[in-house]
Amino acid sequence: MFTRSLQLDQSIKYSDKSWIKVITGVRRSGKSILLRQVKDSLRRSGVSMDQLHVVRFNQLHRQLLIDWPSLAASIEKKLAAKKENYLFLDELDQVDAVVPLLQDLLSRGNVNLFVTAATRSLIGRLSPLRAQLVVIPVLPLGFSEFCRYQGHPADHQALYRYLNTGGFPFAQGVHDAHSLGNYLDEVFNTILVGGFTKHGTLCNPFLTRQLAIFLATQLGEAVNASKAVSGLRTAGVSVSNKTLATYLTFLQDTFLFYPCYELDLARNRTKPTNVKYYPVDPSLRNYLTNQKGALSQANLEALIFIELVRRGYLVHSSKRFTFIADRGQQRSYIQFRYSLRSQHDYDQVLAATLPASAHKQLIVMQAGDMVVTAPDLPLIRLTDWLVTPQVNPVDHVAHGLVEDDVGPALGGEDKLL
Template sequence: MVVERRRSLEKLEKFKDKSVIKIITGVRRSGKSTLLRQFAQRLRAQGVEDASILFIQLDRLENEHLREYHALYQEIMKHRRAGCMQYIFLDEVQLVPEFQRTVLSLFEQERLDLYLTGSNASLLSGELATLLSGRYVEIAMLPLSFAEYCELANTAPAQAWNTYVRCGGFPYLSQIEGEDEKRDYLQGIYHTVLLKDIIERHNVQDPYVLESILRFLMDNVGNLVTSKKIADSLTSFGRKTSPMTVEKYLRTLEEAFILYRVSRFDIQGKQHLRFAGKYYVVDTGLRWLLLGDRGRDLGHVLENIVYLELLRRGNHVFIGKFGDGEIDFVAEKGGARTYYQVSASILDPMTYERELAPLKKIKDNYPKFILTLDTLPMEDEGIRQINLLDFLLANVL
């Protein structure tokens, strides 16, 4: 069973036949290849002939000979058809050294619509980004949302929630029975990303330090950190590391779409703050894999899930600072802004006051929400409480 990735398909549809390259990025096994197949199927349903669709998976052994930019270009040109639009899908194109040369030559061809996927953010760096400035669109893929997971697992939200919050939303995971089997699958993704997309690609000299940094950040999801704090922590455990080394490894982890850094925004001063930020993991299942249940820390796991959902909905997301108070997320989209606090529960009076106090200090007219697992509705000075599962399933707010 396959779930339709509707948001991403709608973005692809919007740019179909336009003179821009569609570049789909995201961590391995997040569904990029499936998205391309779904879009190719849409094209067929719209009357596009099979001969006008060329799909090349460059991570497949049978296509290994095409991982050379001349060979790839020649293969595509062999399938060119005069007088009709053709759709070229290149999956995991970063496996082709100097793939930019092929892409740039194809871009100059008339009546050719080009779609790429890649598992590393460096896909959009260097020559390609420079020469195609303003002529490509990036569509960022994440593992399944909770709504998509429920649809794929074909189960009620209340039943799906405990598995999703623990094991995450990698698409194939919902089809695997058994905790050990799920862990084995996640282990395979983790090792592939770490070895193929980070250690080999960046020639990492000390993989142990890299993994130590990743474990530290997994254990500190939702906490403000700096490179110095991470380096000091590793040094205190006997692994002497400099902030500069930490910075370098953080960049590689972000490029492989394992971690996302969220900077802070001073709401009063209306400026972005340079120092300290928070990191969230691309999928909570990877956190469970590395930390087990001891790293459950439900409040921060819920923050992680909300952050990813806000990204899926097309928001630019920041951590809000207002005086001494903090707002979990400031989400901006289309010139509008929304504030979110996230808490497992606010039934305790002290928790209630702590979570709402920062929102009450903000006197602008933008919407303010607090997302919890509580089911009792509440509104206080215009701040609305929303059940988290309802928020994740609603595709609004």
């Protein structure tokens, strides 16, 4: 029951019934626990038990899910009359007719909706209600949360442990590698089973796993269609570009992997090919590759990318910078180097010049002894960056966010939010 303070504060901040709170994220990341914590907070504020209602759609009979009017009627029977009712709809992406169901419930005027979803595509399906949506992303625990949960100081040893334990909440109580592997196997298979149930065109779990393994082995490397097809053929899987795109979309839709597209700074446009893919949690990379997580450039780069996503940034790669991160009106140019052992290494970083007014950060794992920091490029140790609260943090819930698609899949055009 670790408290996700930021997400809980956001859920409470937008608890007015005029908003539909949609809590999204990979399975087992803590969405249902967050709902329980929201309920507890409402109880402490004076809301009575008869005003709180939880519907877990993964536990309902499939026929009832198809017949949404019957489902709406069964929910409405439980609502308290002449009171505001707080409805917690867990795993709503199990339902086909989500819009008419929510519209029916909202038409009563005394319903306040909290929703969880384990797929990105649900947001697109909710487009008719976009003006009322607040999307609150939940990812596995970040390094800072991991340290607080485990009581570790934020040092290199804790970072190594985090790379190998990961941030899935339940995994924090697992104390041996075999049990952790079994748990991650269960997480991965649960995602496959749930996803294949909703995606009627998917029928090959072996292909899905091999594609996930391939992406995990290419951490930090740009991937295009021909490279992916070639890599899968090496693993004994023959696949067309079209089929590959469908399964890659599935891995993104279920939040297992996040794409990072290259940004052409001259035109301020994303490039549709050569995309980097990062797993939502470092433990998944270890599980898929059957390797321990080392404190390497690629693994730590993946950690920074997911941390930027967790903080609400839209993140791109660049030929000149490790990442370019946008949030609201702020753009940050981020360079990451494992170490800077000489002035020459530092001068290479400085070669990517920008106007003095640009927000730039140089993040390093090991600073070295010969570095002279330029005034407009602060040098930050990675462990400090991962745990330091942001200056003037913005509320990064997304209002009216609708994704028409989960993004391009090896050759499609990017759809920016």
